[in-house]
Amino acid sequence: MNDPVPSRLVLLRFLERVQLRDLERTRRWIADEERRDAERQRGMNARPTPPEWLLERGLSGRAPAYVHIGGCWNAGKRSKGITRDQALRALTEQGVPHCPHCRPDTALGILD
Numbered sequence: 001m002n003d004p005v006p007s008r009l010v011l012l013r014f015l016e017r018v019q020l021r022d023l024e025r026t027r028r029w030i031a032d033e034e035r036r037d038a039e040r041q042r043g044m045n046a047r048p049t050p051p052e053w054l055l056e057r058g059l060s061g062r063a064p065a066y067v068h069i070g071g072c073w074n075a076g077k078r079s080k081g082i083t084r085d086q087a088l089r090a091l092t093e094q095g096v097p098h099c100p101h102c103r104p105d106t107a108l109g110i111l112d
Contacts, residue, residue, distance in 0.1 A: 051081025053104060055090060064096040072102035084108070 054068040090096040
């Protein structure tokens with residue numbers, strides 16, 4: 001019951017061990033986060049460049065619904081990348097409507 005009170009030096013050594021353990025854990029967390037950031041960056045660099053033009057298919061999946069500029073927020077999941085020539089052909093020869101939001105006809109220089 002009457003344990004001797006640890007000396008100040010013993011208490012400081014104990015505190016040092018606890019802080020070293022915490023520092024090692026924090027350094028592991030930092031290393032893990034740096035590894036995740038590097039992986040994320042590699043993934044971003046490995047992504048293919050987005051297409052400049054998109055052709056959105058209708059609900060049937062066959063008939064084209066709209067032509068979009070590549071980064072259009074309104075392009076649906078049924079969109080696929082096309083070339084500039086294909087976009088021009090779709091708008092002029094095939095009569096596919098242009099997206100009213102991104103206006104690919106204007107970007108392609110087509111005047112109504």
